[in-house]
Amino acid sequence: DQQVKQNSPSLSVQEGRISILNCDYTNSMFDYFLWYKKYPAEGPTFLISISSIKDKNEDGRFTVFLNKSAKHLSLHIVPSQPGDSAVYFCAASGGYAGNNRKLIWGLGTSLAVNP
Amino acid sequence: DAGVIQSPRHEVTEMGQEVTLRCKPISGHNSLFWYRQTMMRGLELLIYFNNNVPIDDSGMPEDRFSAKMPNASFSTLKIQPSEPRDSAVYFCASSFSMSNQPQHFGDGTRLSIL
Numbered sequence: 515d516q517q518v519k520q521n522s523p524s525l526s527v528q529e530g531r532i533s534i535l536n537c538d539y540t541n542s543m544f545d546y547f548l549w550y551k552k553y554p555a556e557g558p559t560f561l562i563s564i565s566s567i568k569d570k571n572e573d574g575r576f577t578v579f580l581n582k583s584a585k586h587l588s589l590h591i592v593p594s595q596p597g598d599s600a601v602y603f604c605a606a607s608g609g610y611a612g613n614n615r616k617l618i619w620g621l622g623t624s625l626a627v628n629p
Numbered sequence: 630d631a632g633v634i635q636s637p638r639h640e641v642t643e644m645g646q647e648v649t650l651r652c653k654p655i656s657g658h659n660s661l662f663w664y665r666q667t668m669m670r671g672l673e674l675l676i677y678f679n680n681n682v683p684i685d686d687s688g689m690p691e692d693r694f695s696a697k698m699p700n701a702s703f704s705t706l707k708i709q710p711s712e713p714r715d716s717a718v719y720f721c722a723s724s725f726s727m728s729n730q731p732q733h734f735g736d737g738t739r740l741s742i743l
Contacts, residue, residue, distance in 0.1 A: 546729045557633070557720050557734030558672075565729065603672065607729075616685060617732065619672040 517541045518606050520620035527627050533591040535623050537604030540585065545608035548617070549578060549589045552601045562589070566608070594627045601625070631655070633735035635721050641741045647709040650738045653702055654723030662732055663696055663706050664720040672720070678704065679726050711742045 519538045527533045535549075545566040550558035564571040564578045564587065571578050577590045591598055604620040634653040642648055654661050663675040676686040678698045686696070693712070698704040708715055718739050722732040 548731060550734075555736065557722070557736045560731040560733065563729070563731060616674060616677070621671040 516621075517544075518604055518618050518620040520602075520604055520623045522623050523621070524624040524626070527594045527625065529596055529627055529629050530593045533589075533594045533598065533625055533627065535589040535591075535602050535604075535625065537587050537589075537620055538585060539587075539606050539618075541606070541608075541618075542585065543608050544606040544618075546606065547578070547580060547587050548605045548607075549576075550603045550605065551598075552603060552622070558603055561602075591625075594625075596627050596629050599625055599627045633721055633723050633733055635719075635735035635738050637738060638736065639739045639741075641743065642711060643743050644713055645710045646742075647707065648711045648715075648740060648742075650706040650719050650721075650740070652704045652706070652721030652735060654704070654721070655733055656702070658723035658725055658733070659701065660724045660726045660730075660732075661698060661704050662722040662724075663704070664722065666718045666720060666737070675706070711740075713742045716740055716742050 517540050548563040549561045551561050552558045562573050562576050562578050564580050569580050580587045601622040601624045603622045605617040607617050636651045659680050662677040664672050666672050675688045676696045677684055681698045696706045718737045720734050720737045722734045724730045724732045
């Protein structure tokens with residue numbers, strides 16, 4: 515039972531355009547969401563997060579949008595660069611009594627940014 | 630700044646052997662997490678420690694797996710005896726224990742059990 519779903523295994527985008535990565539969740543108790551980026555042979559690297567009290571958080575070229583009613587979040591990368599090519603993971607936490615640091619992870623979306 | 634350090638980076642061993650994976654968390658972090666990544670199941674939390682105490686080990690697959698954190702700067706994940714289905718990449722991560730602090734990952738140990 516996947517509580518965090520990334521329905522697109524892969525995405526290909528031209529350099530300079532916008533990349534939009536999507537994530538859906540089923541547990542309405544989740545209250546904190548994170549995006550991580552992973553290059554081959556490396557561990558995931560924290561990218562950006564959002565609390566459920568917000569609907570948008572921005573950090574440079576990266577913006578995360580949260581739609582609580584739809585249980586959906588998205589990561590926008592503008593403009594996309596070849597160095598952004600990586601696997602992006604969505605993760606969520608919350609709803610675990612006394613244990614809210616447990617993260618539930620999506621399976622990832624592989625982004626390819628073409629020059 | 631030193632990140633999370635895992636060793637070894639790669640381990641190939643025969644079925645039935647004992648395997649020990651090691652992790653040094655970021656200095657000052659007091660939460661430590663062990664994950665396993667496979668193609669089919671993605672990233673799964675195996676166990677996590679807070680202030681060296683195991684808090685949630687519900688993800689540990691079976692008794693063949695054990696984890697320890699004898700002090701704030703070192704943790705081990707042991708598999709004994711190992712089986713081919715244990716082949717995966719194992720990640721260690723650490724964070725501050727306050728709510729909503731991001732976890733920082735090591736580069737993982739790629740484990741192959743023949």
